[in-house]
Amino acid sequence: MSIINIWCLERGSSCSSAFYVTVKSNSNIFDLKKAIFREISVSYNIKPKDLNLWKVDFNQNLSENVPFDRILKDEMKIKNATSLIRDIFYGVEGNNIRIIFEAPAITSAVICANILAGGHLLEGWYKPSEMYSDVNVTTMRYFGYRYEYDGFGCSYS
Numbered sequence: 001m002s003i004i005n006i007w008c009l010e011r012g013s014s015c016s017s018a019f020y021v022t023v024k025s026n027s028n029i030f031d032l033k034k035a036i037f038r039e040i041s042v043s044y045n046i047k048p049k050d051l052n053l054w055k056v057d058f059n060q061n062l063s064e065n066v067p068f069d070r071i072l073k074d075e076m077k078i079k080n081a082t083s084l085i086r087d088i089f090y091g092v093e094g095n096n097i098r099i100i101f102e103a104p105a106i107t108s109a110v111i112c113a114n115i116l117a118g119g120h121l122l123e124g125w126y127k128p129s130e131m132y133s134d135v136n137v138t139t140m141r142y143f144g145y146r147y148e149y150d151g152f153g154c155s156y157s
Contacts, residue, residue, distance in 0.1 A: 004089055007060065008036055011102040012066050015060040018097055025086035029050060029053065032085060036101055044105050052098040053078040055088060061095075078127055 005020045021035035030049065037048040054076045058066075078088065092098060 002086075004085060004092055006032065006085075006089060006092065006098045007095060008039075008099040008101055009060070009066070009097050009098050010040065011054075011072070013066075015066060023085050025084075025089075027085050028081065029083050029085070029088070030081040032099070033081070036099070037116050040089070040101075042103055049081065050104055052102045052104065055098065056106050057096050057098060060097050065137075068100065 002025045003022055004025055005022050007018050007020045009015065009018045019039055021032065021039060023032050023035050033048040033051045033053065036051060036053075037046075055073050055078055056071060056076060058071070089098060
């Protein structure tokens with residue numbers, strides 16, 4: 001059993017905010033998510049299992065402006081939490097970024113809905129009766145009220 005340092009970067013961040021986590025080669029992807037989770041600040045309703053991970057390999061010194069939309073492809077997304085680290089990161093060395101991670105976008109909309117609901121905690125107690133997302137707006141419906149989150153602000157009707 002060996003130890004691996006995996007450099008990580010949050011989607012949308014500059015390379016200067018990259019960090020590494022140390023995991024055992026015989027651990028699995030869920031263990032990697034837990035290690036990343038310990039290093040980041042997230043809202044109360046995010047759990048390690050919620051993190052999205054993409055396997056990448058690029059030099060963190062190349063650019064501060066990472067073209068995330070161009071480099072992150074669906075086939076790079078790590079979907080199986082039981083996959084072993086040694087199988088996915090075989091022979092990994094150096095300081096290249098190996099993981100891009102992201103918390104689900106819908107979480108921001110849930111926080112928005114909680115705030116707009118006057119502080120009543122909806123998430124965890126009630127599931128939305130309707131929820132959909134398009135390119136710019138996430139919409140949810142709780143108790144007949146519609147909440148929209150567009151990445152910059154909240155509204156409800």
